[in-house]
Amino acid sequence: MNNRLKVLRAERDWSQAELAGRLEVSRQAVNAIETGKHDPSLPLAFKIARLFNMPIEEIFDDA
């Protein structure tokens, strides 16, 4: 699944570790999501969407 996590993170000047801290996951998990190695669960996807104040569909794309 494609996602804009890296772009959104860069716009806010957050490191992977900072984003991981806000999402309460490991930095390695954030890296895996950004590189497409891991698709977040629904609760985590909602958490990400709430953190960036955007709909899930604007962050993740399964096309």
Add this chain to the structure above:
Amino acid sequence: MPYSSEPTRNDNAAWYLAGGWIGALGTMFAIVCEVYFRSPDLALIGKIIALLSILLMMNAKHNDEFLRGLWQAGATTALATAIFWVFIGPFLLGLVDGLMGSPNEPRFPHEWTYLALASGFFVGFNWRRYRGLT
């Protein structure tokens, strides 16, 4: 504030992922010792390394969903390997032996079950880690 536990969480994850590599190398070392050097004593070192890696990894496997997913991938592959090694493989070989009339010799030795399972676990774990869900 979530940042207070952040270094610990990331450190645990780093150790967890390192365990995936260390255990895989230990397993490969044990297999080489068993197959090429025919030295079970030397292979024991690799087996212990693999076992210690898994024990180390158990500490952090539930830290977050990504780490949990890696563990589940490894466990699933290990289970599939176990089923094949203990049941399906010997059955198929026995079937072939019976059809061909060749002597029935054990070619899935039970002494190698641990290595087969460990191999399955680390293959599944690292495949999921580096290839994702593909």
